[in-house]
Amino acid sequence: MKELRSNIRAILGAFVVLFVLLSVYIGYTLFINGPRWFSSPYNPVLSQQKQQVISGSITDRSYIVLAGTNESGKRTYHPNAVTRKAVSHVVGDQAGLAAMGLETFAAKYLLGLSGNVFERIYGSLTGAMPVGDTVVSTISAELSAYAYNQLGSSNGAVVVMNYQTGELLALVSKPGYDQTTLDRTQITEGDSFLVNRASSGQYTPGSVFKLVTAAAVLEHRPDLAAKTYTCTGSVAYEDGAVVCANGAVHGELTLSGAVAKSCNCVFAQIMQQINRADLVKTAKAMGYNQSYLFSDLMIADSVFEKAEGGVNEAWAAVGQYKTTTSPLQVTLVTAAIANDGEMMEPRLIREILNKRGYAYKTMKAKSVDRVMSASSAQQLREMMFLAVKSGTAKSAALADYTVGGKTGTAQVSENKAKGNHAWFTGFVFNEQTPYAITVIVENGGSGGSVAAPLARKILKKAIDLEL
Amino acid sequence: MRKRSLHTGSIVSAILLFEITAFAILAIGSSPFDLRIPAIAVGAIGMFLFQYGTITAFFPGCDRPSLLIVNFLAAIGLIMQTRINAEYAIRQLLWMGIGMVGMVVALVGMRRLTFWRKTRIPFIALSLVLLAATLVFGSEQYGATNWIKLGGFTVQPSEFVKIMTVFVLASLLDRGKSVPKMLLALFHVGACMLLLLMAKDLGAVLLIAGTAIVMLYAATGSKLLLGLSFGTGAVGAAAAYKLFSHVRTRVAVWRNPWADYHGSGYQIVQGLIGIASGGLFGLGLTRGAPGAIPVVHADYIFAAICQEFGLIFGLIVIGFYLVFVVRGVLIAMDSRNSFDALVAVGCATLICLQSFIIIAGVCKLLPLTGITMPFASYGGSSLLSCYLILGVLQGIAIKNNDIYREEFEDVYDRLEADEDDEWEDDE
Numbered sequence: 001m002k003e004l005r006s007n008i009r010a011i012l013g014a015f016v017v018l019f020v021l022l023s024v025y026i027g028y029t030l031f032i033n034g035p036r037w038f039s040s041p042y043n044p045v046l047s048q049q050k051q052q053v054i055s056g057s058i059t060d061r062s063y064i065v066l067a068g069t070n071e072s073g074k075r076t077y078h079p080n081a082v083t084r085k086a087v088s089h090v091v092g093d094q095a096g097l098a099a100m101g102l103e104t105f106a107a108k109y110l111l112g113l114s115g116n117v118f119e120r121i122y123g124s125l126t127g128a129m130p131v132g133d134t135v136v137s138t139i140s141a142e143l144s145a146y147a148y149n150q151l152g153s154s155n156g157a158v159v160v161m162n163y164q165t166g167e168l169l170a171l172v173s174k175p176g177y178d179q180t181t182l183d184r185t186q187i188t189e190g191d192s193f194l195v196n197r198a199s200s201g202q203y204t205p206g207s208v209f210k211l212v213t214a215a216a217v218l219e220h221r222p223d224l225a226a227k228t229y230t231c232t233g234s235v236a237y238e239d240g241a242v243v244c245a246n247g248a249v250h251g252e253l254t255l256s257g258a259v260a261k262s263c264n265c266v267f268a269q270i271m272q273q274i275n276r277a278d279l280v281k282t283a284k285a286m287g288y289n290q291s292y293l294f295s296d297l298m299i300a301d302s303v304f305e306k307a308e309g310g311v312n313e314a315w316a317a318v319g320q321y322k323t324t325t326s327p328l329q330v331t332l333v334t335a336a337i338a339n340d341g342e343m344m345e346p347r348l349i350r351e352i353l354n355k356r357g358y359a360y361k362t363m364k365a366k367s368v369d370r371v372m373s374a375s376s377a378q379q380l381r382e383m384m385f386l387a388v389k390s391g392t393a394k395s396a397a398l399a400d401y402t403v404g405g406k407t408g409t410a411q412v413s414e415n416k417a418k419g420n421h422a423w424f425t426g427f428v429f430n431e432q433t434p435y436a437i438t439v440i441v442e443n444g445g446s447g448g449s450v451a452a453p454l455a456r457k458i459l460k461k462a463i464d465l466e467l
Numbered sequence: 468m469r470k471r472s473l474h475t476g477s478i479v480s481a482i483l484l485f486e487i488t489a490f491a492i493l494a495i496g497s498s499p500f501d502l503r504i505p506a507i508a509v510g511a512i513g514m515f516l517f518q519y520g521t522i523t524a525f526f527p528g529c530d531r532p533s534l535l536i537v538n539f540l541a542a543i544g545l546i547m548q549t550r551i552n553a554e555y556a557i558r559q560l561l562w563m564g565i566g567m568v569g570m571v572v573a574l575v576g577m578r579r580l581t582f583w584r585k586t587r588i589p590f591i592a593l594s595l596v597l598l599a600a601t602l603v604f605g606s607e608q609y610g611a612t613n614w615i616k617l618g619g620f621t622v623q624p625s626e627f628v629k630i631m632t633v634f635v636l637a638s639l640l641d642r643g644k645s646v647p648k649m650l651l652a653l654f655h656v657g658a659c660m661l662l663l664l665m666a667k668d669l670g671a672v673l674l675i676a677g678t679a680i681v682m683l684y685a686a687t688g689s690k691l692l693l694g695l696s697f698g699t700g701a702v703g704a705a706a707a708y709k710l711f712s713h714v715r716t717r718v719a720v721w722r723n724p725w726a727d728y729h730g731s732g733y734q735i736v737q738g739l740i741g742i743a744s745g746g747l748f749g750l751g752l753t754r755g756a757p758g759a760i761p762v763v764h765a766d767y768i769f770a771a772i773c774q775e776f777g778l779i780f781g782l783i784v785i786g787f788y789l790v791f792v793v794r795g796v797l798i799a800m801d802s803r804n805s806f807d808a809l810v811a812v813g814c815a816t817l818i819c820l821q822s823f824i825i826i827a828g829v830c831k832l833l834p835l836t837g838i839t840m841p842f843a844s845y846g847g848s849s850l851l852s853c854y855l856i857l858g859v860l861q862g863i864a865i866k867n868n869d870i871y872r873e874e875f876e877d878v879y880d881r882l883e884a885d886e887d888d889e890w891e892d893d894e
Contacts, residue, residue: 001804001805001808003688004685004686004688004805004808004809005800005808006688007684007685007686007687007688008685008796008799008800008808008812009800010684011681011684011685011796011812011816012793012796015789015792015793015796015815015816015819016789016793018819018823019785019786019788019789019792019819019823022785022823022826022827022830022832023782023785023786025827025830025832026742026778026781026782026785026826026830026832027778027782029830029831029832030742030743030778033739033743034742034743034746035743036743037739037740037742037743038740038743038744038746040736040740042728042736042737042740043740043744044737044740044756044758044759045740045741045744045750045755045756045774048756
């Protein structure tokens with residue numbers, strides 16, 4: 001009997017542990033995932049609330065209304081059609097057709113569900129229709145519209161982010177859509193205009209990925225960075241050859257020169273010497289092969305698939321092969337380089353105003369992680385400065401400002417007529433204007449001649465707007 | 468035994484206040500005014516007071532905390548069923564009445580009858596016949612063949628098999644352990660699990676396996692057997708995963724329910740959305756949308772509770788289950804013979820694992836298995852079996868108290884003479 005009692009006491013302990021675990025798990029999972037589950041377009045409570053609440057407004061960072069509710073309860077959007085389209089992916093649509101954007105992600109605030117209990121009780125007593133809160137976004141409508149126009153007739157995306165705070169100043173995806181004419185009946189499966197290319201696009205990064213490979217070298221084999229390599233225009237493998245773009249022969253280069261001139265052959269030679277696992281590790285630290293859960297937006301998972309040796313391994317190291325990423329992910333890497341190796345969480349919500357206009361909630365900068373050492377970040381910055389000064393990214397140079405950048409020209413199809421995707425990613429190195437930028441022009445041609453000049457204009461605009 | 472007395476009066480008032488408020492909100496919110504709601508309220512409150520009053524009056528040695536907790540859980544369940552569909556609540560109320568009768572029968576039977584130790588062979592036979600009959604004649608509901616039609620009622624035999632299993636194991640694992648007895652225990656548990664697996668009643672499989680392991684450890688205290696049974700369980704689970712496609716589907720849906728939102732993932736996703744919508748304090752009774760969650764009145768009642776009453780309330784409900792389980796285990800530790808102790812541990816384990824499995828399933832900690840939330844979920848067989856378990860536990864508690872009183876009769880007499888009526892309020 002005595003032994004039985006002591007066994008039973010042990011069982012009691014196990015039961016208590018079981019229940020404590022369950023409670024902790026529920027609290028934890030709701031803390032992490034709750035807002036996302038709640039904001040799901042499948043949530044019946046949200047659609048129910050939309051009938052009973054005057055939805056709050058969404059404004060840009062200078063309080064220009066991007067979406068609001070008029071007296072008759074109808075949702076209204078920015079009066080200018082170009083601006084509407086430029087910010088459409090950030091704002092989203094209220095019917096949830098795109099099922100993304102702040103209309104969905106910030107629904108808790110817009111529908112006033114986060115407000116205090118007393119106000120809700122008071123509201124239900126007076127019978128007044130409750131009014132939701134105003135969500136102030138971090139984006140600038142003017143900069144977004146400017147970037148949208150700059151893309152011209154091409155599809156593509158532009159991301160401008162404050163690399164110190166993670167605030168997104170522009171998150172533009174072209175084509176955008178016009179909420180005032182968006183019609184459920186017109187949408188068919190796989191309509192790509194509803195996809196936010198800036199955060200959910202899955203592009204081949206091409207040479208902008210060299211920043212990740214260079215970081216891996218600096219982090220794991222700093223000795224290789226100082227060595228000099230010779231580019232003869234191609235490096236042969238058993239199953240093919242890696243060549244430099246447009247048949248260029250770069251001659252003698254260090255890692256720094258290889259980044260500035262975007263030399264594939266030197267990267268291929270370095271790749272033969274570094275540990276494959278180190279590159280995978282660095283890529284993972286930078287956000288490849290992982291799922292980020294950001295609170296303000298969804299980002300598509302970026303994939304870095306290492307090949308098992310041969311020419312494909314070398315191609316993977318320069319961002320070809322099966323590597324895919326989103327412009328936002330590319331921006332995060334550049335921003336981390338500019339920010340001394342610390343990656344900030346990209347944010348779209350700046351503050352929440354209650355119906356009296358009082359900002360009761362101001363969002364704070366959040367660090368995702370330190371993704372590289374400060375000294376690696378500094379060396380990468382120097383390489384990117386060099387690329388703008390004398391390398392492929394010359395046309396991104398801005399008078400009076402120190403700009404670092406990296407171009408990319410991603411081959412997307414065997415068909416030459418279709419044209420490559422033109423990439424540019426870079427940053428302005430300045431305390432007052434800490435902007436990181438990424439531009440992709442689909443089938444636009446070469447990154448240096450198409451994307452870099454666009455980035456320069458957009459950065460100039462951002463500086464002029466004093467954001 | 469440690470005699471504790473409680474200010475139970477205030478707890479009774481708190482439960483009453485909760486029920487009256489909730490039913491008032493439901494009644495006022497119904498349009499047109501639904502007369503069934505006040506009727507359900509009167510029935511529920513009357514049943515609670517009558518049951519609690521008579522049990523405590525006739526059996527002063529009963530365990531009041533567990534009795535109160537059960538009434539509270541049943542009240543929450545009934546309130547949510549009324550809110551979802553009053554028809555469910557009326558049937559649930561009927562089953563609550565039957566359950567309470569069952570509880571008294573189990574209580575008296577446990578206290579007065581002495582043949583329970585010898586019931587193992589009939590119980591094994593009955594369990595296997597019932598489960599086999601369900602497989603042959605049963606009807607499928609929510610993907611599991613675990614219902615059988617008897618006249619106008621549908622019964623879920625597995626709910627009763629689990630209680631019989633506790634008795635069978637207690638009698639086999641009690642004093643005088645021998646190899647044949649252990650093998651018989653293994654045969655019973657194995658056969659039940661196999662039949663339940665064939666009926667796709669995964670929740671019951673998990674429940675019986677877990678209870679058997681806990682009882683085995685209680686009786687033997689052998690770490691080796693514990694490790695061995697967990698090992699067998701793991702191998703069995705892996706084999707079930709390989710052999711049965713419905714097990715694989717469950718696991719796949721658990722890992723990513725959003726992948727098949729419009730199909731098999733719908734219930735889990737809506738459950739998670741429901742819980743998340745409630746926030747800390749809930750949307751308020753009648754203000755949520757629990758109707759979107761399939762089977763919300765039964766297995767998924769926890770999601771509805773969290774949505775309208777909030778996460779904090781949900782955690783309190785979990786806390787109540789824990790207190791109930793602790794009371795059950797204390798009753799086991801107070802028992803004067805090992806058979807009673809094992810039965811009480813088994814009963815406490817059933818409630819513990821059952822509430823854990825379903826709440827963990829709803830919250831996506833474990834793959835979802837169809838099983839009811841004790842005392843709160845809709846379901847006749849489930850409710851009756853829960854009340855039978857409560858009755859067994861109360862019977863053992865009263866028996867413990869009877870023996871205690873005999874041993875310390877003279878001390879009691881003196882105390883009662885001294886303090887007379889104040890006894891209930893001391894300490």
